[in-house]
Amino acid sequence: MSLVDWVSEPVNWVFSAIALAVLFSGFRVVTSQNLVHAALFLVGTLGGTAALFLMLSAEFVAWVLVLVYIGAVVVLFLFGIMITRAPTGLDVGLDADERLVPAILSAAVFVMLAWASVDAFGLREIATTGTATSTEVIGESLLGRFVVPFEVVSFVLLAALIGGITIARRDLTPVEEQERLSV
Amino acid sequence: MLLNQFLILAAALFAFGVYGLLVRRNIVLILLSVELMLNAVNINLVAFESVLATSQAVGQVFAIFVITVAAAEVGIGLAIVLLIFRNRKSANVDELSLMRW
Numbered sequence: 001m002s003l004v005d006w007v008s009e010p011v012n013w014v015f016s017a018i019a020l021a022v023l024f025s026g027f028r029v030v031t032s033q034n035l036v037h038a039a040l041f042l043v044g045t046l047g048g049t050a051a052l053f054l055m056l057s058a059e060f061v062a063w064v065l066v067l068v069y070i071g072a073v074v075v076l077f078l079f080g081i082m083i084t085r086a087p088t089g090l091d092v093g094l095d096a097d098e099r100l101v102p103a104i105l106s107a108a109v110f111v112m113l114a115w116a117s118v119d120a121f122g123l124r125e126i127a128t129t130g131t132a133t134s135t136e137v138i139g140e141s142l143l144g145r146f147v148v149p150f151e152v153v154s155f156v157l158l159a160a161l162i163g164g165i166t167i168a169r170r171d172l173t174p175v176e177e178q179e180r181l182s183v
Numbered sequence: 184m185l186l187n188q189f190l191i192l193a194a195a196l197f198a199f200g201v202y203g204l205l206v207r208r209n210i211v212l213i214l215l216s217v218e219l220m221l222n223a224v225n226i227n228l229v230a231f232e233s234v235l236a237t238s239q240a241v242g243q244v245f246a247i248f249v250i251t252v253a254a255a256e257v258g259i260g261l262a263i264v265l266l267i268f269r270n271r272k273s274a275n276v277d278e279l280s281l282m283r284w
Contacts, residue, residue, distance in 0.1 A: 011184055019192050026196050029215055030203030042215055045196070049222055052189070056233040061243045061250075065225070068250050073218065073257050080211050080261040084274040095206050096277065102205035110198035117190035126184045126233050133232075133240050138247070141239040146248075153251045160255035168262040170269070 011128060015055065022048035033094055035085065039077045046070050059132040189230035197223035208275045210264045214257060221253045 006012055025044030032038040046069045053062035142150050172180065196219055203216030225246045232242025268274045 006185070009184070012188075015184065015188060019188070022192065023195055023199075026199045026219055029219055030199050030206065030212075035209065035211065038212055038215055042218060045219065046222065049226060052192075052226060053229050055184070056189070056229050058229045058232065058243050058246070061225075061229055061246050064247055064250055068254055069218075069222075073254055076257055076261055077211060077215060080214075080264055083265060084211060084268045093275075094209055094212060096208055099206055102202050105205065106198040106202035109201050110194050113194035113197065114191045117187055117194065121186050121190065124186045124234065126186055126189075126230070127236075128184060133243060137238075137240045138243055141241070141244050142247070145239055146244055149248060153248055156255050157251065160258045164258045164262040167259070168265045 011055070015052070018048050018051045018055075022052070035081045035094070036078065039074055039081060042077070043070055043074050046074070056126070057128075057132045060135045060138050186230060186234050189226055193223040193226040193230070196220075196226070208277055210267070210274050210276055211261070213276065214260045214264075218253060218257070221249055225249055 022045050025041040025048065028041040029038050029045060032041060046065060050062040050065045050070075053059075053065065200216045200218075200220030200223065203219065204213055207213050207216060228242045228246045228249070232240060232246075235242065264274055267279065271279065273279075
């Protein structure tokens, strides 16, 4: 498959547009000098990823990503940001002074991963059948072959819930404890 | 569509996550970078699933597990950040030198 063939497929135009949006917002997540903007750029990355999942006929995972990540995780991040700092202007000193070594390291990680995947899969194509993976298949898989990991993960969520409350709860001072008991 | 166009995009996102993890000083931004890396892994899993087309959608199920664990991680992580901020009045990792020798 030559480059001309690749460009002539309309599905690849869609992919290129989404990929550019995902890469741009991903880049801004790690470079933005405003905490709130960084969290909001993560929404762009995740939304683009959900669109890619739709292109890969993974409908259920795409909507799970939108619901759980954009709906819950990003909101949680915004809560965390709002609580841990008062003004919402430009934040100075969000990055460490040493940036060259991390940049070289991450470029090396990218080159290594990209080289490995090109070396292993070359021009292997994804068949676009146009039929989405039905939620029924995923549900049967979750409650059939993967039922034990599924239960373990639900226990992890419960533990995280209780742990989060226990960690973040402010302990009452002895005076407040007395006041609470006397009411 | 080639498989590699998805894999290389995921590799680039993962590299951004690595960069953010190493460069950022604020704990919340470090957690954001971890989310980027987990997201790159999800892209890989779903792309491999659509190539292999397993009968039980194994790749997508694993992506769902990754999303679930990431949600739990964010919840606990932000609770810890909140506690650190309450005690130290700062959310920067280089100022948390209490246990540094």
